[in-house]
Amino acid sequence: MPVIIREAVNRTVLNVISNILFSEDVADLSAPGAQPFRGLIVPVLEEWSKSNVSDAFPFLAPIDHLFGSRRRISIHLAKLFNFFDQEIVQRRLARNGTGTGSKKNNDVLDILLERHAMSKLTRQEIITFLTVCTFIEYLFCLQILYVCGMFICFISVQDMFIAASDTSTVTVQWAMAQLLRHPEKMDKVRNELATCLAAGSSDFVRESDLDNLPYLHAVVKETLRLHPAVPLIPREVATNGVSLGGFPIPIGMGVVVNLWAIGRDPMVWPQPNKFVPERFLAAGADEAVHFQGKDDYTYRPFGAGRRVCPGMDYALRSVPLLLASLVHKTEWRLPDGMAPEDIDLNDCYGTVLNLATPLGAVPVSTV
Ligand code: HEM
Numbered sequence: 411m412p413v414i415i416r417e418a419v420n421r422t423v424l425n426v427i428s429n430i431l432f433s434e435d436v437a438d439l440s441a442p443g444a445q446p447f448r449g450l451i452v453p454v455l456e457e458w459s460k461s462n463v464s465d466a467f468p469f470l471a472p473i474d475h476l477f478g479s480r481r482r483i484s485i486h487l488a489k490l491f492n493f494f495d496q497e498i499v500q501r502r503l504a505r506n507g508t509g510t511g512s513k514k515n516n517d518v519l520d521i522l523l524e525r526h527a528m529s530k531l532t533r534q535e536i537i538t539f540l541t542v543c544t545f546i547e548y549l550f551c552l553q554i555l556y557v558c559g560m561f562i563c564f565i566s567v568q569d570m571f572i573a574a575s576d577t578s579t580v581t582v583q584w585a586m587a588q589l590l591r592h593p594e595k596m597d598k599v600r601n602e603l604a605t606c607l608a609a610g611s612s613d614f615v616r617e618s619d620l621d622n623l624p625y626l627h628a629v630v631k632e633t634l635r636l637h638p639a640v641p642l643i644p645r646e647v648a649t650n651g652v653s654l655g656g657f658p659i660p661i662g663m664g665v666v667v668n669l670w671a672i673g674r675d676p677m678v679w680p681q682p683n684k685f686v687p688e689r690f691l692a693a694g695a696d697e698a699v700h701f702q703g704k705d706d707y708t709y710r711p712f713g714a715g716r717r718v719c720p721g722m723d724y725a726l727r728s729v730p731l732l733l734a735s736l737v738h739k740t741e742w743r744l745p746d747g748m749a750p751e752d753i754d755l756n757d758c759y760g761t762v763l764n765l766a767t768p769l770g771a772v773p774v775s776t777v
Pocket residue numbers: 546547549550551552577578581634638639640643711712713714715716717718719720721722724725729
């Protein structure tokens with residue numbers, strides 16, 4: 411039975427976030443079908459991505475608040491708030507010694523409750539913080555303001571959209587699709603992992619192993635070059651005297667930076683449409699095509715400047731770790747009758763750049 415890679419990775423990503431926040435898994439990796447926690451998030455994101463009449467006619471905002479998606483969002487958010495409120499209640503009971511579970515978990519909730527005990531944070535502020543942390547992987551147009559020495563977060567939904575899907579998940583999915591399409595590259599990743607982990611005592615890939623897995627990182631880099639999760643970045647020209655390709659761009663004009671096209675520029679990348687992780691291993695290549703770039707802008711899958719992706723460092727640890735965990739000691743086979751070249755690498759662009767056809771593969775344990 412094929413596993414839908416995107417679904418499995420997405421559940422794992424959710425569990426990573428929930429464990430950082432309150433030391434619990436919120437998604438069941440083995441249960442098929444809809445997940446209760448995801449069921450709390452997805453309706454909010456769906457409503458967020460819909461247009462409101464007041465987007466075009468701001469004076470009609472009161473009507474949206476009464477009948478539009480803003481009203482439905484508050485109903486869905488109330489359910490999520492209630493979920494976090496229960497988490498707070500249970501943790502406080504455990505800390506008082508009257509509930510079950512561990513008294514101290516050294517997670518974000520513990521830190522927030524300590525601030526609460528010092529009267530530096532209200533319960534509602536804790537709930538707001540947990541909610542924003544949950545969405546931060548999903549949200550794209552968002553601003554975080556720091557108020558009163560503690561985070562109070564306001565989400566500013568711009569007039570475009572909310573990313574209802576998550577960047578790390580699609581990147582892992584693209585990497586798996588390319589590795590299954592190129593079995594010889596998959597073998598290289600697996601051999602590198604086997605060699606690296608044979609030197610240690612663990613069967614599991616750990617974050618500390620990542621420093622010894624250059625080919626794995628090259629695969630992630632090549633995946634981001636060909637399939638940047640966020641392919642288009644909107645910007646507004648902020649100064650006078652800007653020109654692009656000889657055309658003057660007036661101040662205030664909107665421009666769109668096309669990371670997808672930059673990654674496939676034949677002037678920069680030989681055989682631009684081919685999946686060749688080795689190009690990132692050539693002598694000096696790593697220096698020249700580092701994510702932060704040099705002075706040129708030939709490789710910027712996380713954007714650039716003041717608005718550069720703040721999740722970059724986290725993504726550059728979590729994406730390789732997720733990918734390595736998927737392929738280490740598990741062989742992935744394509745569904746019966748499917749050849750590597752049958753994998754559909756066409757993309758579709760909604761809020762992130764996704765595979766048009768979800769990737770399914772059959773895991774076979776090699777332990
Ligand atoms: C492979 C994974 C990821 C990719 C390819 C990616 C890519 C990007 C890109 C291209 C931008 C726009 C940057 C710009 O405007 O110059 C961005 C913005 C952003 N990313 Fe990521 N991202 C990833 C993962 C993450 C993660 C894991 C988080 C949070 C934990 C995150 C949070 C954000 C936020 C909050 C912004 C908006 C920053 C702003 O507008 O000031 N991203 N990301």
